[in-house]
Each structure stands twice: as C-alpha cells, then as structure tokens.
Amino acid sequence: MQKALHYRNLLPSSAGGSAIPPPGDNQSGSVNLRKLVADNAVVVFARKGCCMCHVVKLLLNGHGVNPTVVDVDDHNEGDVTDQLSRIVGAAPQFPAVFVGGELFGGLEQVMGAHISGELVPRLREARALWL
Amino acid sequence: MMNSTSTQFVPSRRMGIYEPIHQMSMWGDFKGNNCLDASTPMILEVDPKLDNQSEDTSHGTVGHSNKYDQEASKPPDKVLRRLAQNREAARKSRLRKKAYVQQLESSKLRLIQLEQELGRARQQGMYTGSALDASPLSYAGSMNPGIATFELEYGHWVEEQDRQLADLRNALQSTETGDVELRIFVDGGLRHYCDLFKMKATAAKTDVFYLMSGMWKTSGERFFFWIGGFRPSELLKVLLPHLEPLTEQQRLDLGNLAQSCQQAEDALSQGMDRLHQILGAAIAKQLGEGNYLPQVGAAIEKLDDLARFVGQADHLRQETLQQISRILTTRQAARGLLALGEYFQRLRALSSLWSSRPRESS
Numbered sequence: 001m002q003k004a005l006h007y008r009n010l011l012p013s014s015a016g017g018s019a020i021p022p023p024g025d026n027q028s029g030s031v032n033l034r035k036l037v038a039d040n041a042v043v044v045f046a047r048k049g050c051c052m053c054h055v056v057k058l059l060l061n062g063h064g065v066n067p068t069v070v071d072v073d074d075h076n077e078g079d080v081t082d083q084l085s086r087i088v089g090a091a092p093q094f095p096a097v098f099v100g101g102e103l104f105g106g107l108e109q110v111m112g113a114h115i116s117g118e119l120v121p122r123l124r125e126a127r128a129l130w131l
Numbered sequence: 132m133m134n135s136t137s138t139q140f141v142p143s144r145r146m147g148i149y150e151p152i153h154q155m156s157m158w159g160d161f162k163g164n165n166c167l168d169a170s171t172p173m174i175l176e177v178d179p180k181l182d183n184q185s186e187d188t189s190h191g192t193v194g195h196s197n198k199y200d201q202e203a204s205k206p207p208d209k210v211l212r213r214l215a216q217n218r219e220a221a222r223k224s225r226l227r228k229k230a231y232v233q234q235l236e237s238s239k240l241r242l243i244q245l246e247q248e249l250g251r252a253r254q255q256g257m258y259t260g261s262a263l264d265a266s267p268l269s270y271a272g273s274m275n276p277g278i279a280t281f282e283l284e285y286g287h288w289v290e291e292q293d294r295q296l297a298d299l300r301n302a303l304q305s306t307e308t309g310d311v312e313l314r315i316f317v318d319g320g321l322r323h324y325c326d327l328f329k330m331k332a333t334a335a336k337t338d339v340f341y342l343m344s345g346m347w348k349t350s351g352e353r354f355f356f357w358i359g360g361f362r363p364s365e366l367l368k369v370l371l372p373h374l375e376p377l378t379e380q381q382r383l384d385l386g387n388l389a390q391s392c393q394q395a396e397d398a399l400s401q402g403m404d405r406l407h408q409i410l411g412a413a414i415a416k417q418l419g420e421g422n423y424l425p426q427v428g429a430a431i432e433k434l435d436d437l438a439r440f441v442g443q444a445d446h447l448r449q450e451t452l453q454q455i456s457r458i459l460t461t462r463q464a465a466r467g468l469l470a471l472g473e474y475f476q477r478l479r480a481l482s483s484l485w486s487s488r489p490r491e492s493s
Contacts, residue, residue: 049409051436052443055402062394108446115391115450116457 030076033083037098041128042067045080046095052107053095059114065128067097100126237487244350244486252346277337284330285347288323289479295320296472303465313465320468321452328445331359335438342441351481357396358403358444363451364392366471370455373470374463384458388451395447399440406436 037043042060044067046053053069060067072080072094084092088103097104099122104110113119123129299316302308335342345353345360355361367389377385413430456464 051402051406051409052439054405055398055443058398058401059395062398107443111395111443111447112450114395115388115447115454117387117391117454 030079030083033070033080034087036068036070037087038101040068040098041065041100041126042123043070043098044068044095045070045072045084045092045098047072047077050095056095056097056107056110059110063120063123063129065123067128099123099128237483240486241483248346248350252344275338275341277334278341281330281334281337282347285327288327288330292323292472293476295323296469296476299465299469299472303462303469310461313461317456317461317464317468320472321456324452325449328449331445332438332442335359335441339434339438339441343437349479349482351485352475352478355478358399359441360445360448361475362396363448364389364396366448366451367392367455369474370467370470374459374467377463381458385455388454388458392447392451399444399447403440406433406440409433410437 042065044053044056044060046056046069048071057067057069070080081091084096084103092103093106095106097106097110104113104122110119113122120129295316299320302312302316331342341347342359345356348356355365357365367385371385374381374385410430410433413433414426416426416429455467459467
C-alpha cells in the first residue's frame with residue numbers, strides 16, 4: 001500500500017530513480033534528501049525492521065496517509081545521518097518523520113500530536129490527506 | 132482541696148506507684164464491692180498490696196483520713212462507672228490486640244505469596260542464579276540495585292499518592308474549595324504521575340523485563356497490565372461516568388480522545404508483537420551448538436528497543452492524562468483524578484484482600 005523506497009532505487013544511475021543530486025552538493029551516488037523531503041508530504045526515515053517505525057507507519061496509515069519510507073541500513077546510515085543533520089541542524093534519531101518538508105519528530109512526537117489532535121491539521125496542511 | 136482532688140490524684144507519699152484507676156479499684160475491693168471485673172489484670176495486681184496500704188492509711192494524717200472517708204462514702208455508682216470504664220478499656224485493648232494479630236496473619240500470608248513470586252521470578256529472571264543467596268529476605272538486596280532502588284521509590288510514591296488522594300477528597304467535599312486550589316491539586320496529581328513515568332524510565336535501563344512484567348505491582352494490578360502499566364483507553368472508560376455532567380463539546384472531544392487512544396494502543400501492541408517475534412527469533416537462532424553468546428548478545432541489543440517501547444507506552448499514558456485535563460474543567464479534572472486514584476487503590480487492595488481472606492478449614 002505504501003511507497004517504500006529502497007535507497008538504492010533512488011540513485012540516479014538506476015532506472016526509474018526519481019531523485020537527482022545537484023552537482024557538488026553530495027557525494028556522487030547518494031540521494032538528495034533535501035529534495036526528497038521537499039517533494040513528499042510525509043517521509044519516514046527508519047532502520048530496517050525497526051518496530052517503532054512499524055508503529056509510526058501504522059499511526060499514519062490510520063489517518064489514510066501513505067508515507068514515503070526510506071530504509072536506513074549499514075550502508076547508507078552515515079550518508080543519511082550527514083544529510084539530515086545538515087537539513088535539520090542536529091543528528092536525527094530514527095525513526096525520523098518529516099511532514100511538509102520539515103522534521104516533525106520521532107514516534108513520541110507523532111503519538112503526542114495524534115492524541116492532542118494536532119496531527120491531522122498538520123497532515124492536511126502538508127496535503128498528505130485527501131479529505 | 133484534698134477532698135475534691137482525691138479521686139483524681141494519688142498522694143505520692145503514700146501510694147505513688149498506683150494509677151488513679153488502680154486506687155479506685157482497690158477501694159472498691161476494700162469496701163467489699165463485688166463488682167470487680169475479674170478479667171482485668173490491673174486490679175488483680177494491686178490486690179496483694181492492699182493489706183499493707185490499708186494498715187498505713189489507718190495511721191495516716193488527718194488530711195488523708197478525710198480523703199479516705201470521702202472515698203469510702205463515695206456514691207457507689209461513680210465507682211461502678213469507673214469499673215465499667217476499666218472493662219471498656221480492657222475490651223478495647225483486647226480488640227486492638229485481635230486486630231493486630233489479624234494484621235500479622237495477613238502479612239504472613241502476603242509474605243508467603245511474595246516468596247513464591249520471587250522464587251518464580253528468580254527462575255525466569257535474567258539474574259545468574261548462583262550469585263544469589265537462597266534466602267528470600269536477601270533477594271531484594273542482592274538483586275539489581277537499580278531495581279531495589281526503584282521498588283523503594285515506588286513504595287514512597289504510593290504513600291504520597293494515598294496522601295494526595297486523601298487531601299483531594301477532603302478538598303472536593305468541602306464547599307469552600309475554589310477552582311484555584313483545585314487547580315493546584317490537579318497539577319500536582321498530574322506531576323506525580325509524571326514522576327512515576329520518570330522512575331520507570333530509569334528502571335527500564337537496568338532491567339526492562341522487570342518493568343515489562345510489572346514485578347513491582349500487585350498480582351491484581353498485573354492482570355490489567357499493558358506494556359508496563361495501565362491501559363489508557365481503560366482509564367477513559369473508568370473515568371467517563373464520574374465526569375458527568377459534560378457539555379456536548381466535551382463529550383465529542385472525549386470521544387475523539389478515546390478513539391485516538393485505541394488507535395495508538397493498537398499500533399503499539401502490534402509493534403510489541405513484532406518485537407516479541409524478532410527477539411524470540413534472535414534467541415532461537417542456531418540452536419543445538421552449545422554456544423549461546425552470539426545469539427544472546429544480539430538479543431540484548433534489541434532490549435534497548437524494548438525499553439523504548441515501555442517509554443512510548445508511558446508517554447501515551449502521560450499524553451492521555453494531559454489531554455483529559457485539557458478537555459475538562461478544573462473541578463471535573465479534580466473529580467477525575469480522585470476517581471482514578473481510588474480505582475488504582477482498589478486494584479492494589481485486591482490482591483492483599485484476596486490473599487488474606489478467611490479460608491474454610493478443610
């Protein structure tokens with residue numbers, strides 16, 4: 001149901017890759033995450049098999065949201081952390097959820113917003129919801 | 132002067148060691164009064180000394196003679212009343228003793244129950260058995276010190292909780308308590324729950340399985356357990372009837388909250404199930420080779436995730452409490468907190484009442 005992008009599929013060298021790294025900005029072969037989070041309403045960065053990520057996905061799905069999921073593994077973790085640090089200003093904890101191009105937080109923030117009722121308006125703002 | 136006070140005080144020169152009641156009893160006896168309660172020990176103790184004293188009194192001063200005459204001609208109903216008070220005091224003393232013994236009995240049963248639980252926990256637990264003393268009394272000392280600290284702090288937390296609830300109950304029952312004062316109670320109550328969640332987070336770092344299995348709670352509470360504590364949706368169901376009357380908006384908001392809670396719980400439960408499987412699979416990998424360190428080592432890494440799960444569940448509990456407090460008026464929130472606290476008190480009492488119930492003799 002959801003778009004789970006494998007990191008390698010995003011590399012410009014592979015067919016069907018959608019992310020194009022701007023020249024000189026990143027190491028060759030890595031994905032431009034800045035563009036990724038800007039282009040997608042909801043993006044979840046999580047370690048493969050992480051159970052907290054599973055919970056985040058369930059919560060978002062419950063609102064009818066199909067988040068873009070970026071699987072973080074040993075190969076790309078360094079690069080992902082670097083890029084996200086530059087975007088956010090600090091090293092992120094996984095799972096990391098971006099809504100409307102901005103870092104929303106981790107499971108705790110998503111859960112808190114879900115309970116307080118703030119999540120839905122934010123999702124709607126980011127055009128993640130169709131209703 | 133002496134006459135009026137003679138019934139109250141014993142002249143120290145003569146009979147300083149005797150209490151006034153003893154004196155009266157003695158005089159009752161001296162007068163040949165047969166209304167003494169034979170079962171009251173203090174009267175009996177005084178008797179042997181009676182003869183000596185009566186000899187002395189006959190040689191006493193005029194003042195004393197006067198006093199004794201006064202005593203002897205005292206209306207019998209006052210003496211009877213004093214004796215009745217003796218009996219009453221003795222009866223109450225017997226009742227207190229009986230209550231104390233009953234309390235000892237139920238504590239003994241609780242101790243037996245605890246020893247059994249500890250025995251089971253030791254078998255199932257993560258501690259290396261050989262390092263532990265077999266005696267259950269030293270178990271708490273030789274187990275993880277972080278956990279021993281937690282149990283101690285939790286005991287204090289419960290005591291403080293009981294105190295806060297008693298104060299809150301009084302405040303709500305008094306017609307003079309205003310919203311400002313109630314707000315202080317509500318904020319204090321919510322903070323107290325936050326304190327508990329912080330304590331649990333620290334304890335989870337030392338032994339997450341302990342947290343997960345609710346070992347610090349009574350067995351009754353464990354029956355209602357969900358990921359290290361109470362189920363938030365359950366909490367709402369308990370509170371709702373006690374919050375009436377509610378406005379339509381409040382009803383709507385609480386309904387939404389109940390739904391969000393349920394969704395969050397379901398998501399966390401499913402995440403837990405997954406972690407359960409992953410952890411189990413990690414431990415079960417490559418059995419039969421005799422070497423367990425790599426697999427157990429890999430499993431231990433996952434325990435961090437487990438600790439985070441308990442943290443997330445506690446966070447959900449905290450958010451739910453705070454959202455409830457936002458939706459309600461101060462007075463409603465105060466009533467809600469009281470109802471919630473009493474609910475948990477009853478759960479805590481459930482186990483000890485069950486274990487100390489009178490059993491049929493077989």
